[in-house]
Amino acid sequence: MPLPPPAQVGQSFSEIDTPALVLDLDAFERNLVTMAAYTQGHGVRLRPHAKTHKSPEIALRQIAHGAVGQCVQKVSEAEILVAGGVHDVLVSNEVAGAAKLDRLAQLARQARISVCVDHLDGVREATEAAARHDVVLDILVEIDVGGRRCGVAPGEAAVRIAEAVARSNTLRFGGLQAYHGTAQHMRSIDERSEAIERAGVSVRNTVERLTQAGLSCATIGGAGTGTYEIETGSGLWNEIQAGSYVFMDADYARNRQANGEPFRNFEHALFVLAGVMSKPVPDRAVVDAGHKAAAIDSGLPVPFRREGLVYSKPSDEHGVLTGDPIAVPHRGDRILLVPGHCDPTVNLHDWYVCVRGLHTADAHVEALWPIAARGALT
């Protein structure tokens, strides 16, 4: 039984129950346009990451703006996107075991499905699953370009896996997955550029050896919201997998551009609306949004446009607001928090409360979008 949404379409902003995940539709739509214009203007494909939004509603809007499909991390996310009308999904991740690969192969009867491998056992398992379901799976070989997470070493080791893919009669070698996760959140543009330049050396080296082996890469995929301009500028990557750009969280706002200013390519479009449940003393209020409403892995939520007010000491269902007594809101007041990290915050909620005119007197609920892949872990 799904939980009821914390608002109804047509309600005014002040009628939304708290806590709620609020999407500023105006800012969100501008973010869609900004990224679409950038990628189209620079001749790279955009395959946004659905691990951020977990919503076919948002996926289809990205595709309507020119995205070629979606990335996901989980088979269950792919299932929900395909059921929601997305026809091209890349699992930008390794998938281990026959049970999960069978589900993926079944899905390939309805949509174009790609998946990453970094080991010969993965090639074998994917080959067998595709054969069992009489489908072809597209395969990207993931190379470790510096994140030290998954991925085979660049160069010869990657070529050996690509050759095994190419030999399989149920797999199609599609190219390389070359994503550098830790580079996304390096604060200075110099650090990010250096990391992606080093990644580029690995990509170029691997592509050259693949070419010598007679294999060409239709896709070099990677990049996130923190580095997509660098990968694009390299001329190596041709498919951008950014996800957070649609929402823009507090952590990405701590990145710096070349001029030292905060990263501002996109607008904050996602908020946790919290309500004040207690103001026991003049300089402290307690809101109804804690760990179960906003993730803290990349820093605490930040009060939006509330100078002198700090959110701190979250517990499971509480957050503490402190500041000058004049800045601290009162019992019954409501406050917008910018999540520290959008992806795991979205995953805590069941509904996007989509608000038109959020920062205006006419703010109202225009739509409710289910976060259909919330909790899709397998």
Place this chain on the structure above:
Amino acid sequence: MPLPPPAQVGQSFSEIDTPALVLDLDAFERNLVTMAAYTQGHGVRLRPHAKTHKSPEIALRQIAHGAVGQCVQKVSEAEILVAGGVHDVLVSNEVAGAAKLDRLAQLARQARISVCVDHLDGVREATEAAARHDVVLDILVEIDVGGRRCGVAPGEAAVRIAEAVARSNTLRFGGLQAYHGTAQHMRSIDERSEAIERAGVSVRNTVERLTQAGLSCATIGGAGTGTYEIETGSGLWNEIQAGSYVFMDADYARNRQANGEPFRNFEHALFVLAGVMSKPVPDRAVVDAGHKAAAIDSGLPVPFRREGLVYSKPSDEHGVLTGDPIAVPHRGDRILLVPGHCDPTVNLHDWYVCVRGLHTADAHVEALWPIAARGALT
């Protein structure tokens, strides 16, 4: 549309999909018995906190073992418990605003409902909501006993609120809510004892003044898994609100008993079962459980009984296992992780996969319990 469970009843342990939230039924049942025996043996009531488990299935088992009811933090949690057959629920928290209080008052038609207040506005709002629905709400006045979160100051300020409750013809003054959250996780018994002794001074002082005002406290509620023996020993508190004891997480295992040994009153009964998706190098494996499968607010998950293996560097859907190559599992292997903090970890999952004989060769799925109040935020 609820997500399908990652297992089926009757399957063997090895057939559970990953990641999954696994409940060791044997350890869980022993934890139920241990706490029931302690509280009954010491003449205090047990009202376990459902913010930990979010499940009527578990609530009803606690009540069958003698618990007087349940605590929750949210109105929506109360709604789900009452719908699941729980007849006595305390919202151990302030509830602000007519909309939420109306829902609570409606619920009081079906169950005994108590709620906390720490402000005269809360008394007024609760009075009005109860009147609108022709019910009586039980009220605990929350005092700040050192946690510096919600709660009115002990002493006269609390008495003024209690008097307002007593004057209301739709509210019943039930006593004090005196929970010290930060004390739960102080590592040494001396620190915890000192914090709860100081809290006891506030409780005693407030009770005396209430008595002078002609008000008696049927309930002095509080305590958690980290301190329940101290509150019980004080002779002041008479209703214990521990929640985590049913599961016992890695953070509580870092508390120390009087003899310096780790806190071991309860057994680890809750695990995240993770699968290895990649082992790119001999001393590093990557599992499919990251921030969206295990909360990190109280420390990272800990591999269970795997000497020399460390879980680190979680990202949204990945965790990294490092250690001696012999200790590091292989692609396709599975590993049990003890969550750092059980409450927000449970809230990431839709199902308890209840396993009988977990650490035996006969481990199998005996039941699947929905985490019915997962995501119940409002």
